[in-house]
Amino acid sequence: MPARPVDAMHARPVIDIRHIHRIFESDAGLAHILHDVSLSVYPGEFVAITGPSGSGKSTLMNILGCLDTPTSGKYLLEGLNVAELTDDELAEVRALRIGFVFQSFNLLPRMTVLDNVTLPLAYTDVPRREREKRAVHALRSVGLPVDHYDHRTNELSGGQMQRVAIARALVNDPAIILADEPTGNLDSTTGRQVLDTFHALKRAGKTIVLITHDPGVAAEADRAVQIRDGRIYQGAYVPIEHTDRGAAVERGGRGVPEE
Ligand code: ADP
Numbered sequence: 001m002p003a004r005p006v007d008a009m010h011a012r013p014v015i016d017i018r019h020i021h022r023i024f025e026s027d028a029g030l031a032h033i034l035h036d037v038s039l040s041v042y043p044g045e046f047v048a049i050t051g052p053s054g055s056g057k058s059t060l061m062n063i064l065g066c067l068d069t070p071t072s073g074k075y076l077l078e079g080l081n082v083a084e085l086t087d088d089e090l091a092e093v094r095a096l097r098i099g100f101v102f103q104s105f106n107l108l109p110r111m112t113v114l115d116n117v118t119l120p121l122a123y124t125d126v127p128r129r130e131r132e133k134r135a136v137h138a139l140r141s142v143g144l145p146v147d148h149y150d151h152r153t154n155e156l157s158g159g160q161m162q163r164v165a166i167a168r169a170l171v172n173d174p175a176i177i178l179a180d181e182p183t184g185n186l187d188s189t190t191g192r193q194v195l196d197t198f199h200a201l202k203r204a205g206k207t208i209v210l211i212t213h214d215p216g217v218a219a220e221a222d223r224a225v226q227i228r229d230g231r232i233y234q235g236a237y238v239p240i241e242h243t244d245r246g247a248a249v250e251r252g253g254r255g256v257p258e259e
């Protein structure tokens with residue numbers, strides 16, 4: 001059984017970011033979006049990130065998923081210093097260690113469900129039949145009916161698209177699942193089913209970070225990380241030996257199970 005957060009704190013974090021800043025440069029000038037963000041996520045945890053629209057949640061998630069690079073600060077992923085990885089190593093981390101579920105699904109509309117889900121395997125040496133086997137396994141695990149596998153994804157409902165997006169994130173059996181508002185565009189029944197999929201993934205030992213607007217969804221996670229104006233003000237759980245004063249204070253906050 002996966003460790004409870006309080007036990008897991010003795011393990012090495014899977015995700016460990018320290019003093020991250022993200023500043024975007026554009027013609028309009030500099031936009032300082034993330035301010036001194038530190039966050040640790042432990043093996044087998046299910047962490048929700050919540051905060052108002054525009055607070056920097058997706059910016060943070062893109063950094064966690066190695067899709068974007070912080071302007072300054074350090075990111076250790078499973079103990080690896082992400083800044084020191086070569087492009088090939090980074091591509092491998094993204095493909096094999098992390099499953100990323102985008103808010104807007106990012107499916108290829110003219111391709112079939114099965115082809116969308118096998119896509120992350122396209123550049124691997126996994127044989128074609130094995131790719132399809134893995135895709136079918138992933139699609140089964142998210143509960144998409146078999147008769148939909150050869151449908152184009154633009155023929156699907158929002159909930160079905162979200163399942164395909166989750167299946168695609170799972171096809172490489174990554175240890176870490178990052179999901180940006182996976183229930184945001186779904187009706188409550190479908191959202192419930194998608195959320196149950198994440199609970200099942202947690203039971204299977206995955207480490208999950210999920211962005212949500214919905215306090216009800218956040219309450220189901222092991223802990224909720226609150227972000228506002230690009231700063232985390234609750235739930236960072238940075239290990240004590242690395243903490244500054246602020247992080248040490250918040251360690252006793254919400255999410256630590258009471259005995
Ligand atoms: P959230 O996901 O919490 O709604 P985002 O992380 O998407 O917030 O965005 C936070 C802020 O960063 C917004 O004001 C957004 O306009 C800005 N932002 C995001 N990406 C960029 C970018 N590439 N260039 C400039 N500003 C950006």
Ligand code: MG
Pocket residue numbers: 057058059103180
């Ligand atoms: Mg967002």
